[in-house]
Amino acid sequence: MARSDLSATIYDCLDDVETIFGDTVTALEDDGQLVHVDFAHSKSREFDLVFGADGLHSKVRSLVFGLEADFEHHVGLVVCALELEGYRPRNELVAVTQTTIGVQTMRLSLHHDATLVLFTFRDDRPIPLHDVEARQELLRTRLRGIGGEAPNILEHLPRAKSFYMDRASQIRMPTWSRGRVALLGDAAAAPSLLAGQGSALAMVGAYVLAAQLRRTQGNHQQAFAAYQRQLQPMIQDKQDAALQLDIAFAPKDRKQLYMRNATIRLMGLPFVSKLVMARSLRDPIELPSW
Ligand SMILES: Cc1cc2nc3c(=O)[nH]c(=O)nc-3n(C[C@H](O)[C@H](O)[C@H](O)COP(=O)(O)OP(=O)(O)OC[C@H]3O[C@@H](n4cnc5c(N)ncnc54)[C@H](O)[C@@H]3O)c2cc1C
Known part of the structure; x- marks a missing residue:
């Protein structure tokens, strides 16, 4: 299995967490007390809570929340x-x-x-x-x-x-959880390549969700609501801001190409890059203490 340094570091911390590779969820049924999960290869299992951290084309999202096309922009x-x-x-x-x-x-x-x-x-x-x-x-x-x-x-x-x-x-959803199932990272709110922060936001989301579950002592309804309340406005702002950055990647016409090149040259001046980038990269988010 090829793993990047960051994923290897995170994976190596999972001392007592069971991991299954090479399988996928095929059905999910939340009966209010437990979530019944069917897999393509493994036996069906039941879980207290299910988190879909399966990226832009999340299977968990499509099984629980509906068609990808309803949320993909x-x-x-x-x-x-x-x-x-x-x-x-x-x-x-x-x-x-x-x-x-x-x-x-x-x-x-x-x-x-x-x-x-x-x-x-x-x-x-x-x-x-x-x-x-x-x-x-x-x-x-x-x-x-x-x-x-x-x-x-x-x-x-x-x-x-x-x-x-x-x-x-981008993935834009009105709600990131339903019953005992919650979404994380790109599955819930992909900001797209344009934002350049999707990995960081996914990790912050996981941290905040875990902290809220701990704070509410497993009351998942309260925890899921607090998780979304804390992060959704900030991530939506990032998604909106990212849409303005498409000209940096692929300008539509000559005028945009000229503007893009002029901006990149200006960013070479340290005070300009600090002024512009510091504002867009500094996030007004306070992580819950652990
Ligand atoms: C070209 C490119 C460059 C980028 N550059 C940056 C950058 O510089 N900085 C940054 O912060 N972000 C960047 N991003 C965005 C970043 O990659 C994502 O926002 C981030 O990876 C989201 O993390 P995630 O864990 O939510 O989803 P993912 O990283 O997509 O992880 C989802 C995981 O779920 C697994 N999975 C998917 N479906 C199933 C299934 N049905 N069953 C089982 N497993 C499944 C996948 O194999 C994958 O391992 C970039 C994205 C792209 C495309």
């Missing part, structure tokens, strides 16, 4: 992330970007001679999520003719160590 971009080994050119500690109208290529150097490439492009069409080859073909078609490093990167595509491609979307 596509931001008009497709994002593709791939990891290459030994890719050249390589620049340490620098994000190298090429932005043209509707498309951005970004290259970042990781440890151990790995390179992360991010392509972002404007597209509204559905993505064949379960067909890697179809997605790679779509990427090639969409990037045809953009020049720069893209053709070189695309040649490495068949040897990519990992490949992700999906619509960039």
Whole structure:
């Protein structure tokens, strides 16, 4: 099992928590006292509470709250992330970007001679999520003719160590819990790639929810309500703010491209970046004590 450093660190803390890999929930029934859960492979089980932390395309959400389409707000971009080994050119500690109208290529150097490439492009069409080859073909078609490093990167595509491609979307739900089931992270409130804070928000959400369950001594109704009350307004503000940032990734026209480039140059001035970024990155949130 390949794990990143952060997920390995978190996983290693789960001393007495049972984990099951390679399985998925297929049905959930909350009878008010317990939640009955069916799995694709394991035996059915019953739980006091169920938390869906299964990301943008949450199965728990679709089983308990309804269709993904009712909550997904596509931001008009497709994002593709791939990891290459030994890719050249390589620049340490620098994000190298090429932005043209509707498309951005970004290259970042990781440890151990790995390179992360991010392509972002404007597209509204559905993505064949379960067909890697179809997605790679779509990427090639969409990037045809953009020049720069893209053709070189695309040649490495068949040897990519990992490949992700999906619509960039936000999840906006009126309520993050129903009965004994609650959602966390992207499943409840994905802010999208544009916000650049989804992982942090997911972890803050998990912390706040756990702290509220502890504070209310397991009264899940009170805990779920307090969790949502504390975080939802802040996350909604972040989602709204993120929608303004799409021009940084894939400007729609020449004017937006010019504005984007001028802003990036201005951000090179320390007092400007501090003024702009400090305001958007500092969150008015007080974590409950443990
Ligand atoms: C290209 C890209 C770059 C990003 N960059 C940043 C960044 O720089 N900083 C940042 O903070 N955020 C970033 N984000 C957003 C961030 O990745 C997400 O917001 C974050 O991962 C959400 O965490 P999560 O735990 O809620 O969901 P996920 O990380 O999506 O985890 C969900 C987990 O559930 C599992 N799962 C899904 N369905 C099932 C199922 N049916 N059964 C069992 N398991 C299931 C998945 O395998 C996965 O392990 C980026 C996102 C993208 C796409």
